[in-house]
Amino acid sequence: MDLDLNIVNSSQIELQDAILPKSTAIGRIPASEIRRSLKASSIDGVFAAIFSNLTSGVLLSNFLVNLQANSFEIGMLSAIPMLANIVQPFGAWLGDRFNSRLRYCSSIYFPARFVWVFLLLGIALYSRDLIDDRSMAIWTMVVVAVSHLLGGLGSATWLSWMAALVPRQLRGRYFGIRNTAANLTNLMVVAIAGVWVTNYPRGELEGFAIALGVGIVAGFISMVCQWQMVDVHPQAQIQPVTSNVERNSTPEHSLTTSIVLQSESAIATIAKDRHFQIFLLYFSLWMFALNLSAPFFNLYLLQDLSIDLSWVTLYNSLTSAANLALLIPFGRWSDAIGNRIPLVGMGLVMAVLPLLWLAVGTDNLSLWLGLPLLYILNGGASAAIDLCINNLQIEISHHQHQAQYFGITAAISGISGALGTVVGGGLVGIDALGGLTGLFAISSILRLLSLIPLLWLQPEGEQLLGMNWWGRLMNRSDSV
DSSP, X not given: OOOOOTTSOSSEEEHHHHTOTTSOOOOEEEHHHHHHHHHHHHHHHHXXXXXXXXXXXXXXXXXXXXXXXXXXXXXXXXXXXXXXXXGHHHHHHHHHTSSOHHHHHHHHHHHHHHTTHHHHHHHHHHXXXXXXXXXXXXXHHHHHHHHHHHHHHHHHHHHHHHHHHSOGGGHHHHHHHHHHHHHHHHHHHHHHHHHXXXXXXXXXXXXXXXXXXXXXXXXXXXXXXXXXXXXXXXGGGTHHHHHHHHHHSOHHHHHHHHHHHHHOOHHHHHHTOHHHHHHHHHHHHHHHHHHTTTTHHHHIIIIISOOOHHHHHHHHHHHHHHHHHHHHHHHHHHHHHOSHHHHHHHHHHHHHHHHHHTTOOSSHHIIXXXXXXXXXXXXXXXXXXXXXXXXXXXXXXXGGGHHHHHHHHHHHHHHHHHHHHHHHHHHHTOGXXXXXXXXXXXXXXXXHHTTGGGGTOOOTTOOSSOSHHHHHHHOOSSOO
């Protein structure tokens, strides 16, 4: 994708704007290198999206449904990626001990993607009746768990790397463009893969295995794209503060002050960071409420309504289409008015969605209008929320502990999301709550309540209820 990065229009761009917005500049990266890196990252996002769609989501859920997995096991499958985030703080700490973001990410993501080859091996054994349904389901969950645990070790470091490369004033628009490219890929891949698996002449099992193989290859290609990006030295984020203190301190105090600044942990910093604490409260509550019901929408269509897989994948493609249509506008708006207004507005939409699911069935009106509209609403609202949460955590994270902040955020929100998925799987089986009906109603109420902390979260220069945001929204002078 050809990105018009006119904001990066000087011969060089200071890392001060990307890594240390309030500190001394630590070096310069040529603007041409920034452009090349961001283009490579966008292509990386496309191939990573192919890998993600063919190794997870509705295709993997359908595979487990064919293995006679129950709703609790489907919930556990959805919980694994979130539980794997618990290793992100350790991964952030480990990544900061390397002298290269690029090499660290490569050493993590290569085995995380290679492990899916073992699922292909398991499918080969299963197709020859050498293992049964239960063993194949367990084998699948082990592969998913290992892959996501390894990937979790690199996620915070990768996000910190991107935060260093994307200019601050371009963040919303760039990630909007990058995510749009990924979602255009999702739109095509999910639809094509669903039809491929459903109509493969030798059966769904072999069709899924071929799709999985294509996904693994795409995952490796995305890693090749990362090697086209400018590398970043993690320790460069700490050193400038130390040298600045030493310059402005008396000789007898400079060394002591420097040691204190370097030794203060991310935990100690977060303990004094009220804005980040409120953000963690909001994000953890939101992830619990969201995942209480989200993993069971596709299961409801496949298992309860017995809708064909090709139709379900088509509906999921509509989610990607809505993402595709709204990511770039929401990226521009988040740069103009901040992130909280879209989070509150689209959060209200997501709070209503579970209740709307209760109105759909297998009638023609639901199949041709109701379900498509639900997936479109979900896709559009999710696009805004994911983008704004990502931008908001970059904005409020402490520059000296950026990777650790990202890791702690992912760990806490991952645990909350996984807990929501597991609790949701358990609540489905409680007849007194009405099964999925009660689950969707509870999830809707909790999604609404989780938005309350946003009222107290006010990053510098952003007013949630002020009217000046409308003028900034309409101002198109700072365009990409």
